[in-house]
Amino acid sequence: MYKYNDFDESFVRNRVAQFSAQVARRIDGSLSEEEFRPLRLMNGLYLQLHAYMLRVAIPYGTLNPDQMDQLAHIAEKYDRGYGHFTTRQNIQYNWPKLPDVPAILSDLADVEMHAIQTSGNTIRNVTADHFAGAAADEVADPRPVAELIRQWSTDHPEFQFLPRKFKVAVTGATADRAVVRAHDIGLVLKRQDGVLGAEIIVGGGLGRTPMVGKTLKEFVPFDDLLPYLEATVSVWNLLGRRDNKYKARIKITVHEHGIDDIRARVEDRFAAIKPSFGGIDMEMLREIEGHFLPPIFADKPVDAYTRAYEADPVFRAWADTNLAAHKAEGYAIVTVSLKKPGQTPGDATAEQMRALAQIARDYAHDELRISHEQNVILPHVHKSNLPALHAALKAFDLASANVGLVSDIIACPGMDYCALATARSIPVAQGIATRFEELKLEHDIGALKIKISGCINACGHHHVGHIGILGLDRAGVENYQITLGGDGTEDMVIGDRTGPGFAYDEIVPAIERILLCYLDLRDGPEETFLAAYRRLGLAPFKAALYPAKEEKANAA
Amino acid sequence: MSRPFTPKVITANALLQGDVIYLSESGTWVRDLHEAALIFDAVRAEALLAEAQKDGMVVGAYLTDAAEGKHGPEPTHFREEFRRTGPSNYPHGKQETGARANV
Numbered sequence: 001m002y003k004y005n006d007f008d009e010s011f012v013r014n015r016v017a018q019f020s021a022q023v024a025r026r027i028d029g030s031l032s033e034e035e036f037r038p039l040r041l042m043n044g045l046y047l048q049l050h051a052y053m054l055r056v057a058i059p060y061g062t063l064n065p066d067q068m069d070q071l072a073h074i075a076e077k078y079d080r081g082y083g084h085f086t087t088r089q090n091i092q093y094n095w096p097k098l099p100d101v102p103a104i105l106s107d108l109a110d111v112e113m114h115a116i117q118t119s120g121n122t123i124r125n126v127t128a129d130h131f132a133g134a135a136a137d138e139v140a141d142p143r144p145v146a147e148l149i150r151q152w153s154t155d156h157p158e159f160q161f162l163p164r165k166f167k168v169a170v171t172g173a174t175a176d177r178a179v180v181r182a183h184d185i186g187l188v189l190k191r192q193d194g195v196l197g198a199e200i201i202v203g204g205g206l207g208r209t210p211m212v213g214k215t216l217k218e219f220v221p222f223d224d225l226l227p228y229l230e231a232t233v234s235v236w237n238l239l240g241r242r243d244n245k246y247k248a249r250i251k252i253t254v255h256e257h258g259i260d261d262i263r264a265r266v267e268d269r270f271a272a273i274k275p276s277f278g279g280i281d282m283e284m285l286r287e288i289e290g291h292f293l294p295p296i297f298a299d300k301p302v303d304a305y306t307r308a309y310e311a312d313p314v315f316r317a318w319a320d321t322n323l324a325a326h327k328a329e330g331y332a333i334v335t336v337s338l339k340k341p342g343q344t345p346g347d348a349t350a351e352q353m354r355a356l357a358q359i360a361r362d363y364a365h366d367e368l369r370i371s372h373e374q375n376v377i378l379p380h381v382h383k384s385n386l387p388a389l390h391a392a393l394k395a396f397d398l399a400s401a402n403v404g405l406v407s408d409i410i411a412c413p414g415m416d417y418c419a420l421a422t423a424r425s426i427p428v429a430q431g432i433a434t435r436f437e438e439l440k441l442e443h444d445i446g447a448l449k450i451k452i453s454g455c456i457n458a459c460g461h462h463h464v465g466h467i468g469i470l471g472l473d474r475a476g477v478e479n480y481q482i483t484l485g486g487d488g489t490e491d492m493v494i495g496d497r498t499g500p501g502f503a504y505d506e507i508v509p510a511i512e513r514i515l516l517c518y519l520d521l522r523d524g525p526e527e528t529f530l531a532a533y534r535r536l537g538l539a540p541f542k543a544a545l546y547p548a549k550e551e552k553a554n555a556a
Numbered sequence: 557m558s559r560p561f562t563p564k565v566i567t568a569n570a571l572l573q574g575d576v577i578y579l580s581e582s583g584t585w586v587r588d589l590h591e592a593a594l595i596f597d598a599v600r601a602e603a604l605l606a607e608a609q610k611d612g613m614v615v616g617a618y619l620t621d622a623a624e625g626k627h628g629p630e631p632t633h634f635r636e637e638f639r640r641t642g643p644s645n646y647p648h649g650k651q652e653t654g655a656r657a658n659v
Binding site for chain 1: 575615616632633
């Protein structure tokens with residue numbers, strides 16, 4: 001993975017020193033809150049409902065074991081002994097104290113991490129496919145491009161005061177695991193006539209106005225990629241609306257001007273700035289690529305795996321749900337679920353983080369990833385190591401066999417922490433997961449993505465959940481709207497709203513009615529919830545959700 | 557015609573700890589909503605808020621509705637109920653400390 005050079009090191013250290021001085025000046029009264037707020041946001045420090053929150057970037061979701069150990073150390077020393085992994089591959093600490101933040105940032109810098117541009121109207125942490133470098137369906141590893149974009153966008157002088165935040169995601173595979181069509185810019189790496197490049201998708205986003213990204217250009221070779229991105233952000237920087245923050249994101253600019261107009265402007269801008277790059281971007285990319293060489297894969301028998309798979313039903317259940325196909329023979333990608341039913345989605349204790357770091361050292365070529373689905377990925381595990389790895393996970397309560405199932409729920413922090421939230425999401429996720437565990441229906445229901453947001457900003461990606469839940473404040477009471485049929489993959493679809501929302505104590509039973517309806521109506525166990533919804537449409541699920549209303553309508 | 561004034565408290569977050577605080581009758585900041593000053597008068601509310609917003613050791617002071625209860629002010633909205641209690645997924649925040657000490 002990427003190693004900081006002298007420039008990176010001194011940049012991050014200087015920023016720590018700068019922000020430390022700003023914190024000191026805020027505490028001694030030299031800076032007002034109005035002056036300090038944009039400075040703390042530039043460094044990932046929010047003030048939430050109960051405390052400050054520090055959002056630390058995990059660039060493209062990649063961590064090494066020493067970094068994971070340090071995240072555990074920070075959780076214990078400065079916080080409440082845990083961290084929360086987010087839908088943007090960041091980690092959030094919910095309880096830091098302002099005077100401790102400089103020390104936290106310094107500890108992060110010790111392991112080449114930071115919280116820069118995790119907030120504010122800047123280009124945010126670049127996310128990527130969490131199976132990068134390992135997936136069997138990969139054309140190219142997206143991480144070198146993501147790292148190039150990180151370096152280019154960090155402190156980019158033209159892009160520090162954008163109309164609004166700007167999010168970039170990169171995938172190099174045919175299956176989109178990075179929700180690239182819901183980002184301001186999504187890149188899909190492709191090979192055309194032997195040349196690597198990317199499809200540029202622009203103007204996707206969820207939030208109050210959900211939109212599926214549109215293709216700005218089918219193929220931009222790597223040679224032109226960075227100037228093309230700079231041209232795109234530059235066009236939006238001038239054109240994007242600063243009069244209304246709800247209309248400031250690039251999705252609205254694309255919508256208002258039309259993709260053809262935006263494309264023409266980007267092409268003009270690209271032609272103007274391309275010569276100024278002079279090939280330095282490609283030199284940097286080549287240098288970065290050297291940091292992402294695959295590990296030396298072992299060529300050895302997988303008998304230990306086969307024996308455990310046949311003998312141990314618990315191991316088998318876990319292997320069936322939590323493993324994905326690896327490009328190397330004899331290897332698997334392991335998803336470690338942070339969704340034990342009843343647990344807060346995406347939370348890991350310091351002890352669990354340390355265990356994961358050690359497991360990565362022992363069995364997984366020293367690599368860890370954080371997925372936008374709030375799980376931890378061990379991308380390179382030889383199958384012969386899986387039984388021992390599974391046993392090690394069990395010892396730390398990390399062996400839930402539920403990846404991609406009903407209890408593997410994405411949930412934002414919601415009103416339990418977030419100052420913007422209009423309702424809670426975590427207890428709804430806990431309630432659904434616990435209920436289906438009681439019903440023992442999880443494996444029967446099969447592949448399902450439930451996503452929950454506690455406000456319209458949609459950090460929980462509810463629009464693209466097969467079942468999406470949006471928590472709102474309706475006349476001073478928590479109320480939950482349901483959407484069905486959303487899909488965050490390469491075939492991205494925004495879900496359909498079912499109708500009136502449900503009260504806090506009605507939402508778990510409502511989800512249960514939807515899923516019992518699905519079990520009744522599906523064309524056999526092979527037909528997933530999403531496939532059944534596409535075949536049947538909203539009507540039968542609506543009838544299950546609002547039975548009294550249907551009866552009333554029939555009686556009238 | 558403007559709406560009739562409903563009783564309010566002044567709340568904010570403490571600069572250093574970041575936790576929820578309330579303005580008391582004596583003008584100090586307290587951590588327990590029950591010890592907050594319940595304000596029944598719009599003019600006084602605005603004057604106290606303007607003063608609170610000048611306090612460099614607190615962040616984001618605002619007025620929020622509260623009702624008179626047996627032990628002092630009580631929240632009227634669930635957001636303020638969570639703020640004076642803590643998150644529902646862990647016993648952290650005010651629910652754990654008892655929330656009594658003054659700033």
